[in-house]
Amino acid sequence: MLVRPVHVVLPADVDDPDRPSGGNRYDRRVCRGLAADRPVYEIAVPGSWPLPSRTSREALATALAEVPDGGVVLLDGLVACGVPDVLVPESGRLRLVVLVHLSLADERGAAPELDARERTTLHAAAAVVATSAWTARRLEERHGLPAGTVHVVPPGTDPAPLAPGTGGGGGLLCVGSLTPTKGQDLLVDALAEVADLRWTATLTGPLGRNPEFAGYVRGSVTAHGLAGRVTLTGPRTGDLLAATFAAADLLVVPSRAESYGMVVGEALARGIPVLATAVGGLSEALGRTVSGAVPGLLVPRSELAPSLRRWLGDAAVRNDLRAAALERRDTLATWESTVRSLAEVL
Secondary structure: OOOOOEEEEEEOOOOOOOOOOHHHHHHHHHHHHHOOOOOEEEEEEOOOOOOOOHHHHHHHHHHHHOOOOOOEEEEEHHHHOOOHHHHHHHOOOOEEEEEEOOOHHHOOOOOOOHHHHHHHHHHHOOEEEEOOHHHHHHHHHHHOOOOOOEEEOOOOOOOOOOOOOOOOOOEEEEEOOOOOOOOHHHHHHHHHHOOOOOOEEEEEOOOOOOHHHHHHHHHHHHHOOOOOOEEEEEOOOHHHHHHHHHOOOEEEEOOOOOOOOHHHHHHHOOOOOEEEEOOOOHHHHHOOOOOOOOOEEEEOHHHHHHHHHHHHHOHHHHHHHHHHHHHHHHHOOOHHHHHHHHHHHO
């Protein structure tokens, strides 16, 4: 089979340790994996995506113009979906593949015009890739794409050592950029309702993607009298992030929207159960064990506080969920399978 080169368009902050994200990790891992058997040419474009300046749009247009006719171009949806004026003129000359981590309209507070721009971009693409079956269905329904035309390529998970945790159940962890979409405000409100129980909560993730919201979360922690129990650490990567996971008993994912939720796999790889809101593709990330058990709790947003109380107050629940997480750990998808699936699309 002919293996064709691929040009990959990435946001310029893909490797910025101060702005880690699941989308950036996915992009980096697939670039590395694809490069094992084909030339991969990275195009990192600076800009305030998905609503870049004119200078950034022109830089992207110039970079695409330099790709040879018939070239395969894999574009991160954060860059591609807001600029159909740049992408559509190239769609007849290049084979454009758009990777959508999260539909732009699902980002809380997104500009209204982004929905129409994303629709135009995806209809011009030769292929669309989503990270979960839920996201694929949503894109097809939202944008009128033919059913079955969006390819599903879920993220992989790296093996990791088991997390010793605290020895109890009170080590709570939330990992993600502090943004309204990730819902840390909902978590703080829920924690206030279980303040009579023993726990500490670590909120790890970039604070600069939405400084106003990060400030609101800090204020909420103070207003609820939780300043000594809730810690906002800022971004953590590498060994420091691994140590943060090692100290956790439960991962809490309070998102308002989530296409997949890579952090769920990172927790399960360490045998850490998950409490998550029942939104988007989180149920796919959580999955089930071979025996059919769910390695965590998947609940409506309104049930975060009661579910935390159930976890913290019932040792039998904690033991059952830990056992399920340990079993699920052995069936997580690998990055090798992710790269294989994406290579087939390309």
